[in-house]
Structure formats: C-alpha cells, structure tokens
Amino acid sequence: MAQPQRITAANRKHVEVPLLDLRRQYAAIRDEILEATERVYDSQHLILGEEVAAFEREFAAYLGVAHCVGCGHGTDALWLSLMAARVEPGDEVATTPFTFFATFSAIARAGARPLPVDIDPATFNIDIAQLRRRIEQYPSRKLRVVMPVHLYGQCADMDALASLASEHKLRVLEDAAQAAGAAWRGKRAGTLSSMAAFSFYPTKNLSAFGDAGCVTTDDDALAAELRVLRNHGSRQRYHHDEIGWNSRLDSIQAAVLRVKLRHLEDWNTRRRRNATRYDQLFTAAGLAGAGLDNSPIVLPHSRGEAQHIYHQYVVRARRRDELRRYLAERGIGSEVYYPVPLHMQPCFAYLGYRAGDFPQSERAAAEVLALPIFPELTPDEQQYVVETVAEFY
Numbered sequence: 001m002a003q004p005q006r007i008t009a010a011n012r013k014h015v016e017v018p019l020l021d022l023r024r025q026y027a028a029i030r031d032e033i034l035e036a037t038e039r040v041y042d043s044q045h046l047i048l049g050e051e052v053a054a055f056e057r058e059f060a061a062y063l064g065v066a067h068c069v070g071c072g073h074g075t076d077a078l079w080l081s082l083m084a085a086r087v088e089p090g091d092e093v094a095t096t097p098f099t100f101f102a103t104f105s106a107i108a109r110a111g112a113r114p115l116p117v118d119i120d121p122a123t124f125n126i127d128i129a130q131l132r133r134r135i136e137q138y139p140s141r142k143l144r145v146v147m148p149v150h151l152y153g154q155c156a157d158m159d160a161l162a163s164l165a166s167e168h169k170l171r172v173l174e175d176a177a178q179a180a181g182a183a184w185r186g187k188r189a190g191t192l193s194s195m196a197a198f199s200f201y202p203t204k205n206l207s208a209f210g211d212a213g214c215v216t217t218d219d220d221a222l223a224a225e226l227r228v229l230r231n232h233g234s235r236q237r238y239h240h241d242e243i244g245w246n247s248r249l250d251s252i253q254a255a256v257l258r259v260k261l262r263h264l265e266d267w268n269t270r271r272r273r274n275a276t277r278y279d280q281l282f283t284a285a286g287l288a289g290a291g292l293d294n295s296p297i298v299l300p301h302s303r304g305e306a307q308h309i310y311h312q313y314v315v316r317a318r319r320r321d322e323l324r325r326y327l328a329e330r331g332i333g334s335e336v337y338y339p340v341p342l343h344m345q346p347c348f349a350y351l352g353y354r355a356g357d358f359p360q361s362e363r364a365a366a367e368v369l370a371l372p373i374f375p376e377l378t379p380d381e382q383q384y385v386v387e388t389v390a391e392f393y
Contacts, residue, residue, distance in 0.1 A: 004376075007384045017372050017381045019333030020203055024376035025267075029259060036255040047248050048231075055254040056214070058261055063190045065216045067223035070249030071230045073211035074177045074199020078106035078147075080247065081173045081195040081215050084225045087112050087145055094134070095147040095175070096126045097343040097353075098361035102199075103149055103175050104342045114351065115143060116343045118358040122301040124151045124314070124368075127360070128160040135168055145171045150179035150189050152337070152370075153205065153271075153311035154302060158184045158192045173197070177213075180206040181268045183307035190216040195226075200257055205271070205311050206264050208253040270375035271310040275300065277379060278313055278371070281386040287393065292318045292367065296393040312337060313373035318393075320369050326392045332385055335370045 004024075007015050026033065040051055052070050060068040071077050087093065089111030095103055097116040104114045117134055120127045126148050135143065146165055148156035165172050174196035176182075179189035190196040200212040215226050228235055233244030279299055282288040289295025298316035302308040314337065317323050324334050341361040343353040355362065371385055 004378050004381060007380050015384060016331040017333060017377075017385060019335055019370065019372050020374050021376065022202065022207075025374075028376075029263065032259045032262075033256060036259050037252055040251045040255050043251075046251050049251055051251040051258070052249045052254040055249075055258050055261070058258060059214065060216065062261060062264070063188045063216060065188075065191045066218045066220070067226075068214050068216050069223055069226040069230065070212070070214045070254060071226075072213065072247040072249065074197060074201060074213040075102040075106055076230070076245065076247040077177075077197035077199065077213035077215050078102055078173075078175060079109050079245070080226055080229050081197050082106060082110040082112065082145070083229055083244075084195065084215070084222050085145060085171055085173060090142060091145070092140060092143040093145045093147055094126075094131060094143060094170075096149055096151075096361065097341040097358050098124060098338065098364055099149045099151060099175070099342065100177070100338065101342065101345070102177070103147065104345075104348060107147070108348075112145075113142070114342070114348070116351075116353065116358055116361075118360045119364065120157075121360045121364065123154055123156075123303060124364060125149065125154065125156040126161075128157050128164060131161075132164055135164070143168075143170065145173055147173045147175050149175040149177075150182055152300070152314050153178050153182050153309040155179065155182050155184040155189050155192070155306045157303075157305075159305070162192075176216075177201075178204065178311040179309065180204065181264055181307075182309045185305050186307075191218070194219060195222060200253070205268060205309055206257065206260055209256045210250075210253060212249055212253040212257065214249070267375040268309040271373055272308065274373050274375070274377055274382065275302075275308070275310045275313050277382055278373075278386070281382060282315075282389075285386055285390045287386070287390060292316055297389065298367075310373050312370040314368050314370045316364070316367040317369045318367075320367055323389065323392050324369060327385075327388060330388050332388055333372055336365075336368060337370050338368075339365055341365050 056068040091112040094115040172193035176189040176196040177199035182189040200208040229244040230247045233242040
C-alpha cells in the first residue's frame, strides 16, 4: 500500500487526512492477520473455543486482571456486567449523559433507570463532586451502581469514586469501551472496579474486524456468571438456569484481537506522541488557550494520575460546526463525539430531564471536535491539520 503523500504547497488541494485510516494499520500487520485467520479457517471452530479462550487469557494478563469474558460487542458487555451485578428493574445506575448511547441503553435494557450526573469540563468524565451532591441532596435506596465512562481514553477519577462508593455502599462498574490500555495511577482500566466493559469495535484502539467486546473482573463467581449469561443462561447444553443472551465471541474476531494486542502498547504510545505534537503545534500557532472566550481552541486536558491513550484527540472549538465544514472541504476528517447529550435524546424523554439540567454536558456537545489521531498519522499531516485550522480562524 502506498505511503501517505508528502504535503506541499502545490498538492494541498488534493490532500486527504482521514479521521481514521485502518488500511495503514492493516498494511503493517497483514501477514500476521492472514496467518491468524487461516488458523481459524483450518480449525473450523468458529464460535468460542480455544481461540477465544486464548484471547481471554492474553487480554486478562495484559490488563493484570484474573478474568476476561469475551462477548459479541461492547453494548452487550455493559449489559452483561449489569446483569451479573444483579441490577434489577427499578434500580438506578449513575453515569454521565455525555457518552455514547450504549451506556444509557444498556442500563435501560437491564430494566434500571439511568441517573445522569454532569461532567468535569476539563476531562469530560463524570464529576464526582456533582455525584456526591446528588447523593446527599436526593438520597435514594434505588441507587446501587455507578458506571464511570473513561471517555476518549482517559480514566475517570477513580480515587474519588472509590471513596464515595465505599461510603455509600455502591458498586462501581467501568465503561472502559474507549480505554484499552489506559491507566489510573499505574493500574489499567478494567482492573479499577468489580467489573469493566470493553468494546473492540473497528474504530477502537484495540479493534476487531467487526463487532466484539468483553467484560473483565477479578471475581471468580462473577466471571462464571458472565460466561453463563453470554450463552443463553446455560451451563450445560440445552439446560438453562436463567434467561441470558446470545453474545458469544467469534473465533475470527478473537484471532484478529490476539494479533492486534501484541501491537497495542506501541500504537497507544504513538497516539500519545501525536497528541503531544498537536499540543505543541496548536500552542506555537497561537490557537490554544484556557477557554473559548480568549482563544479559538481549548486543547485536551490530561490528568497527572491518568495515562491517557487518546482514543480520540478532542478539542473545544469556537464556531465548531463552521470549522468542521471548512476542514471537510480541505480533505480533513473530523467528528463530533457527541452532539446530543443522552438526557436530551427523544427515547429518554421519560426520564424527565430538559435542556439546562446538565450544562457542562450540553456545552461540551456544542463545542467538542475530534481530530485525526490514529497511530500511523504523519507529522506532515498533523502540520497540515493545524495550518488549516489556523487558516480558518
């Protein structure tokens, strides 16, 4: 596959910098992928089996957790963790409204009620101080679980959350869908609570060739329950102790994930390197500041306790939608993660919230813009992105 072209003044009109280019990743590992998938084709063990078991062992070892239970996708991983935690209809699960739809939908699918808590405007993660105020001002026996989202690849404040959860006897379940390889004080996401849900959707830092996910835990009993729930609630074939779900991981996806897992640390390091380069370029261009009132761009904030893996490099941008159109016209990919907070989605109108209830989430939805950050992105392409943003402003 051809290498990304050198960007010059003469060819700028024909340059394309995609938000993500998985073809570059595949070109580098093609032989490994073909060898791994051919192994599955030859075995004809296509669902669960040894390939899945091997990935589960290897990912658990990478994280430093006792168990990894593969499943169909990240949405099911969230649901499985809630069901294994015995969340029941009428229970409440606190989480942020500024996240992907699956966080709320998995809670609703479990029969529980999402309890939105606004975000920290610096990290976009759940604001633990807001959560404490909510618990203390409106105590509820129905609140049983807190589900922090490690958004964009940066862990939530797990120190403050662990303290609060212990104080109020709440279970913590991580939504680690965007956080494969992220860490908090040296401990990886997926090991920071009783269970954690991961997504291996093709755009993720660790990605399959389709849908895939897993749940991780150190609890033997929970792991056993997760394995039953993902397989129609069955411990023995055709015997069903409970109503589970069909969410078994395909062997092909496990084989692909095993290959990619070997490269994950390098890819995450390169993402962090790209993020640092963006920070330097935007600062040198005079575009970055502490707020949009005095600068056109606010750069991502990485907490010192967190190892940010930059699943996305998300800035706040003045005149965000106009900037995005300008970038698209010049061949630069971008995305808004997420334009409508979940408390304002029509399907969650029954929760009774309205515009203004979670102002930080709503402001973020109007300002955030994800720029290309994938590991194979070149310095030349990053320079072009920053120069184009500068031209717009």
